[in-house]
Every structure is written in structure tokens, then in C-alpha cells.
Amino acid sequence: MVDLPRRSLIAGIAALGATACSKINESPATKGLFKAAEDGHRALHRALASKQGMAKEFRPDQRSPTFRGNGSVTVADPFYQQQLASGFPDWRLAVTGLVEQPLALSLAEVKALPQRTQITRHDCVEGWSAIGEWQGPQLAHLLDAAKVKKEAKFIVFRCADTLYGRDYYESIDMVDAYHPQTIIAHSLNGEPLPEKNGAPLRMRIERQLGYKQAKYVKAIEAVESFDKIGQGGGGFWEDVAGYQWYAGV
Amino acid sequence: MAKKHALSTRIWHWINAVAIIVLFMSGLNISNAHRNLYWGEYGFDPADAWLHVIRFPGWATIPGHYNLALARDWHITMAWPFGVGVLFIWIAMLANGHFRRDLTTTPRDWTPGAVIASIRAHSGTGAGGHGHGYNPVQKILYGGVFGVLLPLMLLSGLAISPGAGGYAPWLIDLFAGRQTARSLHFIAAWGIFAFFVIHIVLALADWRLILEMFTGGRREEAPAEAPPPAPPLPDPVLAAEEGAPAHG
Numbered sequence: 001m002v003d004l005p006r007r008s009l010i011a012g013i014a015a016l017g018a019t020a021c022s023k024i025n026e027s028p029a030t031k032g033l034f035k036a037a038e039d040g041h042r043a044l045h046r047a048l049a050s051k052q053g054m055a056k057e058f059r060p061d062q063r064s065p066t067f068r069g070n071g072s073v074t075v076a077d078p079f080y081q082q083q084l085a086s087g088f089p090d091w092r093l094a095v096t097g098l099v100e101q102p103l104a105l106s107l108a109e110v111k112a113l114p115q116r117t118q119i120t121r122h123d124c125v126e127g128w129s130a131i132g133e134w135q136g137p138q139l140a141h142l143l144d145a146a147k148v149k150k151e152a153k154f155i156v157f158r159c160a161d162t163l164y165g166r167d168y169y170e171s172i173d174m175v176d177a178y179h180p181q182t183i184i185a186h187s188l189n190g191e192p193l194p195e196k197n198g199a200p201l202r203m204r205i206e207r208q209l210g211y212k213q214a215k216y217v218k219a220i221e222a223v224e225s226f227d228k229i230g231q232g233g234g235g236f237w238e239d240v241a242g243y244q245w246y247a248g249v
Numbered sequence: 250m251a252k253k254h255a256l257s258t259r260i261w262h263w264i265n266a267v268a269i270i271v272l273f274m275s276g277l278n279i280s281n282a283h284r285n286l287y288w289g290e291y292g293f294d295p296a297d298a299w300l301h302v303i304r305f306p307g308w309a310t311i312p313g314h315y316n317l318a319l320a321r322d323w324h325i326t327m328a329w330p331f332g333v334g335v336l337f338i339w340i341a342m343l344a345n346g347h348f349r350r351d352l353t354t355t356p357r358d359w360t361p362g363a364v365i366a367s368i369r370a371h372s373g374t375g376a377g378g379h380g381h382g383y384n385p386v387q388k389i390l391y392g393g394v395f396g397v398l399l400p401l402m403l404l405s406g407l408a409i410s411p412g413a414g415g416y417a418p419w420l421i422d423l424f425a426g427r428q429t430a431r432s433l434h435f436i437a438a439w440g441i442f443a444f445f446v447i448h449i450v451l452a453l454a455d456w457r458l459i460l461e462m463f464t465g466g467r468r469e470e471a472p473a474e475a476p477p478p479a480p481p482l483p484d485p486v487l488a489a490e491e492g493a494p495a496h497g
Contacts, residue, residue: 041325
């Protein structure tokens with residue numbers, strides 16, 4: 001075996017560096033620093049924007065020609081597929097958890113609620129953006145109808161899709177839950193949501209990144225804490241990949 | 250004896266150095282997530298991209314493998330010292346006269362003759378003879394970094410954040426769209442990288458220059474032919490450390 005000391009030395013230093021780096025990345029102090037930075041951005045955004053500060057809305061001619069589907073673009077569940085084929089006649093959107101009046105709404109009932117239409121920009125964590133017109137009732141309207149209890153601090157969205165064998169879910173705080181542009185969309189650009197964009201219902205939370213915009217929503221749950229849900233990260237990507245729970249940066 | 254570099258400058262310099270290195274390398278990792286750049290409000294189709302970016306190798310990125318979540322953690326964290334630092338150094342430079350003394354240019358500084366003279370003086374006397382103020386090329390370069398690149402980096406970074414839509418929609422409009430802001434963020438990052446390389450190469454030509462960024466160095470008397478120095482201004486940071494500064 002031909003030994004190349006210099007090369008092994010360089011490889012050794014590189015390996016040492018990589019180990020040191022992964023130790024830094026995983027140390028509690030670093031994680032605490034990351035969390036503080038994330039919380040700081042959220043606090044700054046909340047201080048600068050009013051609770052109701054609105055994301056930009058666009059003109060119809062500013063929409064992107066198509067709207068990219070990303071993450072889950074199909075749902076394996078046979079019930080979902082059967083419902084998709086027939087226009088979701090038996091689909092129910094549940095509003096549960098810390099509410100005085102749990103709800104289970106059909107798609108027709110969701111569409112019969114007061115509607116909001118907004119043309120907004122969707123920003124993926126990866127960097128791309130698409131612009132589309134969304135329509136649906138404001139989440140605030142549903143939460144008021146269900147009479148959310150005072151102890152509720154977060155709203156969790158339960159989804160029909162699975163990725164890597166896990167159920168997709170997401171969560172937001174009450175500021176974003178009651179934001180006027182936070183809607184449960186059933187249509188995109190005037191058409192019922194296509195499967196790749198989250199049929200029959202998906203969230204729009206316009207001041208955060210794409211992974212917060214839960215698709216295929218089947219239940220909305222008011223909770224005091226999301227520590228016991230999934231791995232406690234507050235969402236699928238937060239659990240699986242360590243994404244930031246506050247996705248406003 | 251006045252220091253060549255104010256304490257505020259030195260503290261900011263080293264904090265900012267760490268911040269921009271981490272921001273740049275974690276930014277390259279983030280770039281790997283979607284390697285296309287667009288102009289305008291939206292962009293997701295590679296066919297619409299004005300630039301297809303290379304995949305940056307692990308040795309150039311933080312962390313050393315593709316990990317968008319960790320790269321964003323580093324980027325979002327180091328954005329704090331960078332962003333607060335840019336505000337801090339601008340306030341300090343305006344307050345202590347560094348900006349007026351060393352970075353403001355006159356029309357004469359922009360002439361080819363002034364540029365040639367600067368380069369000739371630099372290569373002739375070596376980097377050691379820098380005590381008496383900045384030459385026109387330095388003024389233009391540093392002015393471009395402080396006046397254009399650093400603020401552009403900060404503002405375009407804010408404009409990319411979806412949360413900014415809630416408090417500063419005008420900022421996104423200023424850049425004519427989020428994808429334009431993202432493209433400019435990328436371009437400005439490489440502008441800072443280019444400055445960084447020139448800066449390091451020139452500093453390494455004389456190790457005393459690097460030492461002075463720790464100690465503060467000594468500000469030499471201006472030679473007779475140089476323009477008169479700015480009148481002294483109170484420098485709270487310097488004053489706190491060294492007593493009454495004697496600007497020369």
C-alpha cells in the first residue's frame with residue numbers, strides 16, 4: 001500500500017474539521033443561539049409589522065403562468081383518491097381541540113362561508129416564488145365559529161398526505177391564525193385546487209414560507225402546545241429536517 | 250497620539266469579518282437549494298432564469314454538506330451581527346469623522362490620473378506607508394463597500410424574507426420584486442467576496458496592517474502636500490477608552 005502522508009494529513013485535518021463542525025452544529029449552545037436568532041427575527045417582524053400587517057397583493061396580470069407543486073404532489077390514501085375523483089362529496093374539514101363548538105364542515109359548507117380572494121406570492125424555502133390567486137374563508141372566521149378557548153396558543157393543521165412515511169402537519173401561533181390573509185383556500189386562479197397544490201383545501205399563511213402552507217388539510221386543531229405532536233417541532237419539516245418553526249425569514 | 254483605527258472600527262471589523270464569512274459560506278449552501286436566479290416578482294421555472302448557478306462544493310459551504318435547515322440557521326443567526334453591525338459602523342463613522350475624513354471623495358479622486366497615482370504610490374512605497382489617509386482608490390473601494398454593497402446586502406436580505414411583506418412591502422417594490430432582490434443579494438455577495446480577496450491579499454503584503462486592526466495603530470501626521478485633515482470631532486468610543494483623542 002502506498003501511503004501518502006501529506007494527503008492523509010490533509011484528509012485527517014478535513015475530517016477533524018468536519019467533526020468539529022458537526023459538534024458545533026449539534027451542541028446545545030449552538031441550538032440555543034439559533035433559536036434565539038429565530039425568535040429575535042419573529043419578535044422584530046412582529047414589532048415592525050402590526051399584527052394585521054398585510055403581505056403584498058398583486059394584480060391578476062402579475063400572476064405566474066403556472067403554479068408549481070412541491071413537496072407532496074399526490075396523496076396515496078385510497079379514500080382521498082376516491083374523493084378526488086368525485087369532487088370530494090364526503091370530505092370533512094374538522095375544527096377540533098381547545099374549542100367549545102367542534103365543527104365538521106363539508107367542502108360546500110366551507111365555500112358557503114364569507115370568502116376572501118387574494119393574489120399573493122408563495123415563497124419556497126429553497127428560494128423560488130410563484131404568484132397565484134387564492135380563494136377561501138378566513139381561518140379567523142372558522143375559529144370564531146368554533147369558539148376557540150382562551151388557553152389555545154397554537155393552531156395545528158392535520159393533512160392527508162404523508163412524506164417519508166409520516167403524516168404532514170404544520171402549526172402557527174394565534175397572531176398568524178387571526179391574520180386577515182390567513183385563509184383556507186379551496187381554489188387557485190379561479191379553479192378548484194389541483195391535487196399537486198393541495199386539493200381540496202390548503203392553508204395560505206402569507207407572511208411565512210411555503211412549508212407552512214399545509215396542503216390536503218383535513219383538520220384544524222387548537223392546542224396549548226405542540227410539544228407532544230409529532231416530534232414536537234411544530235411541523236413536518238421542522239421535525240424531519242430541523243427547519244425553523246417561524247418561517248418568516 | 251491618535252489611533253489609526255478607532256476602537257469602534259476595530260470591534261466592528263472583526264465581528265463583521267466572522268459574520269460575512271459565515272453568511273457567505275452558508276449562503277452558498279442555501280444557493281444549492283435552488284440553483285436558478287430570476288428577475289421580477291416570481292420565478293421557479295429554470296427556463297425563465299437569467300443565471301444557472303453552479304453547485305457549490307462542500308468545502309465552500311456551511312455546513313460542509315447540503316443541509317438547508319442548518320445553513321439557514323447559520324445565515325439567520327449571523328444576519329444579526331451583520332445587520333446590527335452595518336447600522337453601528339455607519340453611526341460610528343459619521344460620529345467620529347472616519348467617513349468624512351477617509352471615505353468621502355472629491356471629483357478629482359475619480360479621475361484616471363488619481364487612480365494611477367494611487368496604484369503607483371501603493372506599489373512604490375509598499376503597504377507600510379499608509380499612515381497619511383486613504384488614497385483615491387481606497388476611498389472609492391471602501392466607499393463602494395460601505396455605501397453600496399453592505400446596505401444592498403442587508404436590504405435585499407430583508408426583502409427576500411416573506412415576513413418583510415408584513416412590515417415593509419415598499420422594500421420589495423424598491424427592488425422590483427422578490428426574485429430581483431434575491432438575484433441582487435447573490436450579486437452583492439460576490440461583490441463583497443471580490444473585495445474580501447483584494448483586502449486580504451493587500452493586507453497580507455504587510456502583516457503590520459493586520460496587527461494594527463487589533464491594536465489600533467498610530468495615525469501619522471499628514472504630509473504637507475496632502476489636503477488638510479478634517480477638524481477634530483468628539484469620538485465617544487475612543488474617548489471612553491483612551492481619554493481625549495488628539496486627531497491629527
